[in-house]
Amino acid sequence: DVKVTQSSRYLVKRTGEKVFLECVQDMDHENMFWYRQDPGLGLRLIYFSYDVKMKEKGDIPEGYSVSREKKERFSLILESASTNQTSMYLCASRAGAVLSRNSYEQYFGPGTRLTVT
Amino acid sequence: AQKITQTQPGMFVQEKEAVTLDCTYDTSDPSYGLFWYKQPSSGEMIFLIYQGSYDQQNATEGRYSLNFQKARKSANLVISASQLGDSAMYFCAMRLYVSSGSARQLTFGSGTQLTVLP
Numbered sequence: 001d002v003k004v005t006q007s008s009r010y011l012v013k014r015t016g017e018k019v020f021l022e023c024v025q026d027m028d029h030e031n032m033f034w035y036r037q038d039p040g041l042g043l044r045l046i047y048f049s050y051d052v053k054m055k056e057k058g059d060i061p062e063g064y065s066v067s068r069e070k071k072e073r074f075s076l077i078l079e080s081a082s083t084n085q086t087s088m089y090l091c092a093s094r095a096g097a098v099l100s101r102n103s104y105e106q107y108f109g110p111g112t113r114l115t116v117t
Numbered sequence: 118a119q120k121i122t123q124t125q126p127g128m129f130v131q132e133k134e135a136v137t138l139d140c141t142y143d144t145s146d147p148s149y150g151l152f153w154y155k156q157p158s159s160g161e162m163i164f165l166i167y168q169g170s171y172d173q174q175n176a177t178e179g180r181y182s183l184n185f186q187k188a189r190k191s192a193n194l195v196i197s198a199s200q201l202g203d204s205a206m207y208f209c210a211m212r213l214y215v216s217s218g219s220a221r222q223l224t225f226g227s228g229t230q231l232t233v234l235p
Contacts, residue, residue, distance in 0.1 A: 033222065040126075042208060042225040058222065090162065105152075106223060108162035 004109035023091030030096035032074035123226035140209030
């Protein structure tokens with residue numbers, strides 16, 4: 001059974017704190033993603049990684065950084081948390097390019113609801 | 118940049134009836150994929166159905182079908198015989214099959230909250 005896990009379901013942090021959100025997948029997927037989900041805005045891509053140590057900016061990277069030291073783990077870092085980063089954060093993974101319909105499916109973790117006070 | 122529009126923030130349907138959730142998209146690229154995901158109140162995103170831009174037939178997966186109208190740039194999700202467990206948020210998403218950049222990744226619409234009434 002495919003599995004994407006996130007380190008916390010709920011997190012409360014103070015403004016200015018450094019925050020680490022961890023994501024682990026056990027499917028040997030090449031691609032991993034971090035999204036934030038806000039009401040009325042859907043999911044927006046923050047960063048993604050297509051290989052170890054490789055990363056690309058998504059649509060809203062400002063205020064975030066990422067780290068991928070191992071294939072199975074992708075971390076999202078908030079260097080100095082702000083109240084406008086209060087949101088639901090979703091991690092996802094996907095296999096690399098394969099000539100199969102199922103290869104296009106992204107598997108999501110359960111999400112981390114972050115509150116910055 | 119590609120864009121996904123879901124114009125129905127909320128929908129209600131009677132149990133056992135069919136319901137259509139609207140999705141329109143905007144891209145000038147010829148090669149793309151369209152996806153629908155379901156998000157129950159638990160928060161997990163569940164993949165439902167996929168349609169490639171070059172697929173000749175509309176995709177179907179059990180009670181889910183995708184009404185793909187390429188000329189209109191629409192990819193509506195049809196759920197037949199609604200069940201109470203279908204109550205959830207539904208997201209339409211698109212991915213361009215281009216060589217690089219964030220456009221290769223899923224772009225999501227704002228979602229439609231479906232409520233199935235007993």
